[in-house]
Every structure is written in structure tokens, then in C-alpha cells.
Amino acid sequence: MKKTIIALSYAFCWGVGVTLTKIALSEIAPTTLLIIQLSASVGFLVTACYLQNRQFPxxxxxxxxxxxxxxxxxxxxxxxxxxxxxxxxxxxxxIGSSEVILTILFAAIFLGEKLTPIKVLLASISFLGIVLLMLQDTAGANQASLTGDLLVLLGTLFAVVYVLLSKKQISTVDPLQLTSSQQLVGLIATVSGFGILSVVNPNYEISAIGISWPFWLLAIGSGIMQYALAFLLYLIALQNLPVSHAAFYIALIPVFGVVSAIVILGEQLSLAQSIGGGLVIASSYCAHRLKPA
Structure with a gap:
């Protein structure tokens, strides 16, 4: 029961965090928002580490x-x-939702986790559910760039690599300390990357000028939820769950995202989205019932 609550919690934090990020993006540029969110996450985690061990990671x-x-x-x-x-x-x-299937495949190849037909079936059902969840948005979209799609796919592959590396570490490292170290390294890499890009193209310059206090609080709060808490809970879950099992809870992120958008933004839920959400929840529940191999 405890494993399930933790797994549902990181899906909830990521899903609701996405909705809060959408709201924040109405006033804050994406690059600036990411830096603020990561900084808030690192500040939260480093403080938690100090309170726990009286030292900074x-x-x-x-x-x-x-x-x-x-x-x-x-x-x-x-x-x-x-x-x-x-x-x-x-x-x-x-494309991002393919992380579930990619994680299961990569876990079988690199971690030796057993790839069973039932896992493949449940992953396919989960993917179909996510497609239905996004059907309303897809119907209103007319343009898409192949370069953009490939970049999103590349980002998804980077996320899968992160999972594989973390799974190998989490058995010997404290989750809070590991999350703090990862987020700090991630912040340094992000600031460095955007710093180089801003020199090449001023459009990518990080600027917090003109951000109102409510949006500052929203950016900080969403950063702590979407990065600090979600990643920490995910690593805690990986201590006791196979990567392929934990991946099915990632599929619940769009479900929590859609539900939070309904509650916070007043969006309407279509029949297709209801069916899609049901499929994702059902596949995640069945995956939870599987015995780790």
C-alpha cells in the first residue's frame, strides 16, 4: 500500500505541476521559468539535506x-x-507519453528486467489511453514540425537514460541526497546551456524583469512540486519497484494533468478523454498487480 501511495504521489506532483506550469507560462518565458523552478527545487532540497544531515550535498x-x-x-x-x-x-x-514503452524496453535491455507479453499489452493500452486523453487537443492542431517532434523524442530518451542511471544508484544512495545532487547538477548544466544560447541568440536570455509576485510564487511552488517532490518520490519508489513497474505510474501524469486543468482552469472533459483516462488507470492498476520478475 505504501509503495502505491508513493507512486501515485509522484504522478500527482508531475501532473498538477504541468498544469501550474501552463498557467505560469502565460507571463514567464519558458527558459526563465525553467531556471526559476529548478532554483526553487534545489533550494528546497538542499535545505532538506542540511536539516537531515547538517551538511550540504x-x-x-x-x-x-x-x-x-x-x-x-x-x-x-x-x-x-x-x-x-x-x-x-x-x-x-x-511523443512524451512514449516514455512508458521506451522505459520498459530499455529496462529489459540494460537492466535485465523481464519483458513479458502482459507488460507490452498494458503499455500499449496505456499509450492508447493517453492518445484519447489528448484527442481534443490533437483535433485542434493543424501544424507540426518534424524537427520539433524529434527534439521532444530526444528529450524523452534523455529522461529514460536518467531513469536507468538512477535505478543503478538508488540501492546504495539516500534518495534525498541523490535527488539534491542530481537537481544541483541539472541546474548548473541548464544555466550553462542557456547562458551559451543567450550569447548566440539574445531571444534565449534569462530575464525575470516584469514578473509579478503571484507568478513568482506560482513558479517557485510549481518548481518545488514538479521537480523537488516529484523526483524525490520517484527515486524512493525506485528503491522498491522495478523500473518497468514504476513506468506505468508515469502514464498517470496526463490523467492528473487533465483533472487538475478541469479543477483549476475550468476545462471540460470529453467522452474520449474519459475513456482514455479510464484505460490509463486500468492499465496502471493491472501493472501494480503484477509480481516483480
Missing amino acids: CSWHQLQQGIAGIFEPALAYMVSIFGVQLTTASNATL
Whole structure:
């Protein structure tokens, strides 16, 4: 029961965090928002580490342990930001949802987790459910760039690499310390990447000028939820769950995202979205019932 609550919690944090990010993007540029969110996450995690161990996770050894943070959140989110700008939001979401299937396949190849027909079937049902969840957005989209789609797919692959690296580490490292190290490395890589881009193209310059206090609080709060809490809970879950099992809960992120958009933004839920959400929930429940191989 505890494993299920933790798994549902990281899906909830990511899903609701996406909705809060959508709201924040109405006033804050994507690159600036990502830096603010990551900074808030690192501040929260570093403070938690200090309260727990009376030390900051900033030693060279700990930074080396956080190398996976280069892949996610740094590369995964940086690449995805540019991909989303070039393609449609619905395409980006659908491509991102392939993370469930890719994670299961990569876990079988690199971690030796058993790839069973039932896992493939449940992953396919989950993917179909996500397609139905996004059907309303897809119907209103007319343009998509192949370059944008490929960038989103690349970002998804970076996220899968992060999962594989983290799974190998989490059995010997404290989740809070590992999350803090990864997020700190991710922040350093993101600031460096955007800094270089801003020199090449001023459009990518990070600027917090003109952001109102409510949106500052929204950016900070969504950063703590979407990065600090979600990643921490995910790593805690990986301690006791196979990667392929934890992946099915990632599929619930769009479900929580759609529900939170209905509650917070007043969006309407279509019949197709209801069916899609039901399929995702059903596949995740069945995956939860599977015995780890």
C-alpha cells in the first residue's frame, strides 16, 4: 500500500505541476521559468539535506553521484522546451507519453528486467489511453514540425537514460541526497546551456524583469512540486519497484494533468478523454498487480 501511495504521489506532483506550469507560462518565458523552478527545487532540497544531515550535498563526490541530472532535468527539459516551440502541444504530449514503452524496453535491455507479453499489452493500452486523453487537443492542431517532434523524442530518451542511471544508484544512495545532487547538477548544466544560447541568440536570455509576485510564487511552488517532490518520490519508489513497474505510474501524469486543468482552469472533459483516462488507470492498476520478475 505504501509503495502505491508513493507512486501515485509522484504522478500527482508531475501532473498538477504541468498544469501550474501552463498557467505560469502565460507571463514567464519558458527558459526563465525553467531556471526559476529548478532554483526553487534545489533550494528546497538542499535545505532538506542540511536539516537531515547538517551538511550540504555540494562535495565533489556528491556532484559526481548526481551526474544523471545532466540528462534529466537538464537535457530532457531543455531539449523539450525547444521541441514544444516547434511542434504542437498535443504532439509533444503524445511523443512524451512514449516514455512508458521506451522505459520498459530499455529496462529489459540494460537492466535485465523481464519483458513479458502482459507488460507490452498494458503499455500499449496505456499509450492508447493517453492518445484519447489528448484527442481534443490533437483535433485542434493543424501544424507540426518534424524537427520539433524529434527534439521532444530526444528529450524523452534523455529522461529514460536518467531513469536507468538512477535505478543503478538508488540501492546504495539516500534518495534525498541523490535527488539534491542530481537537481544541483541539472541546474548548473541548464544555466550553462542557456547562458551559451543567450550569447548566440539574445531571444534565449534569462530575464525575470516584469514578473509579478503571484507568478513568482506560482513558479517557485510549481518548481518545488514538479521537480523537488516529484523526483524525490520517484527515486524512493525506485528503491522498491522495478523500473518497468514504476513506468506505468508515469502514464498517470496526463490523467492528473487533465483533472487538475478541469479543477483549476475550468476545462471540460470529453467522452474520449474519459475513456482514455479510464484505460490509463486500468492499465496502471493491472501493472501494480503484477509480481516483480
